[in-house]
Amino acid sequence: MSIVKDFNDHRTEMNKKIMAQDNLVMKRFFNLDSRTYEDGALPKKTKELLGLVASMVLRCDDYIRYHLGSCYDLGVTKEELFEVFSVANIVGGSICIPHTRRALEYWEALEAQ
Amino acid sequence: MSIVKDFNDHRTEMNKKIMAQDNLVMKRFFNLDSRTYEDGALPKKTKELLGLVASMVLRCDDYIRYHLGSCYDLGVTKEELFEVFSVANIVGGSICIPHTRRALEYWEALEAQ
Amino acid sequence: MSIVKDFNDHRTEMNKKIMAQDNLVMKRFFNLDSRTYEDGALPKKTKELLGLVASMVLRCDDYIRYHLGSCYDLGVTKEELFEVFSVANIVGGSICIPHTRRALEYWEALEAQ
Amino acid sequence: MSIVKDFNDHRTEMNKKIMAQDNLVMKRFFNLDSRTYEDGALPKKTKELLGLVASMVLRCDDYIRYHLGSCYDLGVTKEELFEVFSVANIVGGSICIPHTRRALEYWEALEAQ
Amino acid sequence: MSIVKDFNDHRTEMNKKIMAQDNLVMKRFFNLDSRTYEDGALPKKTKELLGLVASMVLRCDDYIRYHLGSCYDLGVTKEELFEVFSVANIVGGSICIPHTRRALEYWEALEAQ
Amino acid sequence: MSIVKDFNDHRTEMNKKIMAQDNLVMKRFFNLDSRTYEDGALPKKTKELLGLVASMVLRCDDYIRYHLGSCYDLGVTKEELFEVFSVANIVGGSICIPHTRRALEYWEALEAQ
Numbered sequence: 220m221s222i223v224k225d226f227n228d229h230r231t232e233m234n235k236k237i238m239a240q241d242n243l244v245m246k247r248f249f250n251l252d253s254r255t256y257e258d259g260a261l262p263k264k265t266k267e268l269l270g271l272v273a274s275m276v277l278r279c280d281d282y283i284r285y286h287l288g289s290c291y292d293l294g295v296t297k298e299e300l301f302e303v304f305s306v307a308n309i310v311g312g313s314i315c316i317p318h319t320r321r322a323l324e325y326w327e328a329l330e331a332q
Numbered sequence: 333m334s335i336v337k338d339f340n341d342h343r344t345e346m347n348k349k350i351m352a353q354d355n356l357v358m359k360r361f362f363n364l365d366s367r368t369y370e371d372g373a374l375p376k377k378t379k380e381l382l383g384l385v386a387s388m389v390l391r392c393d394d395y396i397r398y399h400l401g402s403c404y405d406l407g408v409t410k411e412e413l414f415e416v417f418s419v420a421n422i423v424g425g426s427i428c429i430p431h432t433r434r435a436l437e438y439w440e441a442l443e444a445q
Numbered sequence: 446m447s448i449v450k451d452f453n454d455h456r457t458e459m460n461k462k463i464m465a466q467d468n469l470v471m472k473r474f475f476n477l478d479s480r481t482y483e484d485g486a487l488p489k490k491t492k493e494l495l496g497l498v499a500s501m502v503l504r505c506d507d508y509i510r511y512h513l514g515s516c517y518d519l520g521v522t523k524e525e526l527f528e529v530f531s532v533a534n535i536v537g538g539s540i541c542i543p544h545t546r547r548a549l550e551y552w553e554a555l556e557a558q
Numbered sequence: 559m560s561i562v563k564d565f566n567d568h569r570t571e572m573n574k575k576i577m578a579q580d581n582l583v584m585k586r587f588f589n590l591d592s593r594t595y596e597d598g599a600l601p602k603k604t605k606e607l608l609g610l611v612a613s614m615v616l617r618c619d620d621y622i623r624y625h626l627g628s629c630y631d632l633g634v635t636k637e638e639l640f641e642v643f644s645v646a647n648i649v650g651g652s653i654c655i656p657h658t659r660r661a662l663e664y665w666e667a668l669e670a671q
Numbered sequence: 672m673s674i675v676k677d678f679n680d681h682r683t684e685m686n687k688k689i690m691a692q693d694n695l696v697m698k699r700f701f702n703l704d705s706r707t708y709e710d711g712a713l714p715k716k717t718k719e720l721l722g723l724v725a726s727m728v729l730r731c732d733d734y735i736r737y738h739l740g741s742c743y744d745l746g747v748t749k750e751e752l753f754e755v756f757s758v759a760n761i762v763g764g765s766i767c768i769p770h771t772r773r774a775l776e777y778w779e780a781l782e783a784q
Numbered sequence: 785m786s787i788v789k790d791f792n793d794h795r796t797e798m799n800k801k802i803m804a805q806d807n808l809v810m811k812r813f814f815n816l817d818s819r820t821y822e823d824g825a826l827p828k829k830t831k832e833l834l835g836l837v838a839s840m841v842l843r844c845d846d847y848i849r850y851h852l853g854s855c856y857d858l859g860v861t862k863e864e865l866f867e868v869f870s871v872a873n874i875v876g877g878s879i880c881i882p883h884t885r886r887a888l889e890y891w892e893a894l895e896a897q
Contacts, residue, residue, distance in 0.1 A: 281543035312764030317394030425877030430507035538651030572772035620769035656846035659798035733882030
């Protein structure tokens with residue numbers, strides 16, 4: 220139905236299969252990936268914004284979606300979101316614009332839930 | 333119906349929404365992006381070819397489509413197009429081949445309009 | 446029907462069209478691309494693994510699919526596959542995870558043929 | 559004498575020359591680049607951290623240095639700095655490690671001023 | 672003495688060594704690389720500008736230098752050069768600015784010869 | 785004296801400082817990075833070749849040097865090395881050529897030790 224549910228379902232299903240393979244490096248890396256965004260000297264919200272901007276300049280829609288989901292849950296406002304977009308577009312260039320369009324589309328889907 | 337119309341409609345709709353948010357940096361950047369390809373010391377056509385090759389080596393299908401549309405409107409020939417493809421593939425490597433396939437497919441859709 | 450057939454059919458059709466255009470550089474580059482993975486000082490299998498890891502860190506799903514197909518035909522095991530995934534994810538970062546999910550999905554489609 | 563002074567002097571000198579050329583797009587882009595990091599819905603400090611993580615995953619030492627300088631002036635702590643490093647390395651992979659080493663070296667030069 | 676001579680000497684010396692190894696793929700690729708920029712449907716000058724913008728958005732100083740050298744020899748003006756810079760910076764983002772500074776520095780060294 | 789010693793000394797010194805900071809994610813990531821290249825379903829040598837080709841297409845000289853050092857210690861021949869170079873250059877494009885030149889230069893320094 221929604222692009223949010225589709226994304227999350229596919230992500231959950233395939234991550235489960237990746238973990239099931241029991242490759243030590245992959246399992247530890249997945250575990251480390253989650254820990255990276257926990258509260259620390261910087262709050263979780265800032266870290267999720269860092270993850271979002273990094274995925275935008277590296278231009279990976281799926282990774283952008285993941286961080287958009289977390290940012291949405293953490294109460295990031297649309298004004299804040301657009302300031303992350305602006306940093307991503309200035310640093311990463313107009314090549315980030317198509318990803319910005321899809322990011323906004325996904326954000327609207329999050330709001331419509 | 334066509335991949336050309338789909339692309340243009342989605343682009344127009346989402347760009348409108350991005351502009352509506354009134355983020356100063358994003359608005360000015362979008363404006364600057366259009367100005368970049370205007371006639372100057374180099375003609376608009378050369379600049380669109382520059383934009384196309386840049387989007388090919390950065391491997392962004394949407395951005396490639398945008399510049400293909402402009403190139404088509406400016407009368408770029410298929411021979412010229414393939415010479416841009418050849419520069420992109422040699423500089424950017426075989427990783428650009430899948431994008432070249434999709435670029436040609438889009439070009440054919442532009443011709444079929 | 447299957448994502449494997451879809452991918453291969455589209456690839457074959459568009460490659461034929463690219464070759465038909467008779468751009469010398471493109472034709473030679475396509476030819477060179479095939480030669481790159483032939484047996485030499487390193488066996489073809491190792492070279493395909495090199496092609497796979499390179500396409501993963503450069504994050505190109507289509508190119509990943511192509512090398513997955515070759516690796517599958519050459520008898521690469523799932524354990525070996527996951528060790529390539531682990532190198533790709535550690536070198537290229539978590540931005541490679543979405544591509545790893547899709548790579549595994551494609552591998553399962555290869556197994557299901 | 560110091561890598562900080564060297565970097566800043568070269569940057570100032572060459573930026574002046576770029577501005578002197580009077581290319582409208584370049585001038586506006588430089589102006590927009592400065593505006594991007596001003597206080598807004600997100601504080602300047604967060605934006606500089608965003609700029610830093612973006613330049614780390616895109617692996618540009620000079621751009622990293624620029625944002626390290628701003629972060630240092632804004633009172634970012636070493637603990638916060640390392641949390642940005644951790645996001646950059648997890649998202650962008652071990653390919654970011656050499657840049658992390660040089661970033662730390664530059665940070666120490668900032669502290670030694 | 673000059674950064675132009677240093678670059679060209681190192682390039683010539685190492686290319687000779689690479690060719691001496693007699694790896695068929697590498698030799699053909701080097702040959703193909705030269706052919707890419709020859710006059711065709713697009714003039715050599717346009718192709719060199721394409722090579723320059725591609726190397727700027729991919730952010731490779733050495734490759735930028737090579738194309739700057741060719742552009743200089745072909746009589747590209749500083750106004751044209753800056754329009755290539757503007758496309759590169761808008762498409763590729765502010766991460767290209769440090770490379771733009773070094774490109775201008777190299778261009779001045781070409782002029783000073 | 786040698787570029788090999790310079791590289792290794794700087795790497796060791798800065799890695800020590802990074803570890804000393806006691807950031808959990810960074811420490812675990814460094815540890816995981818080493819484990820990635822251990823013997824498994826694929827032998828260590830193959831994994832180092834994978835690491836080398838990945839660092840070449842991502843165009844990071846320091847990371848290339850690190851894997852060249854490991855490959856040299858593991859008895860990789862110059863013929864094998866050039867086949868990795870050929871995969872990297874075909875996949876990643878001529879933008880990898882300057883890194884190939886520097887890689888060969890470093891390999892010669894390893895041989896000269």
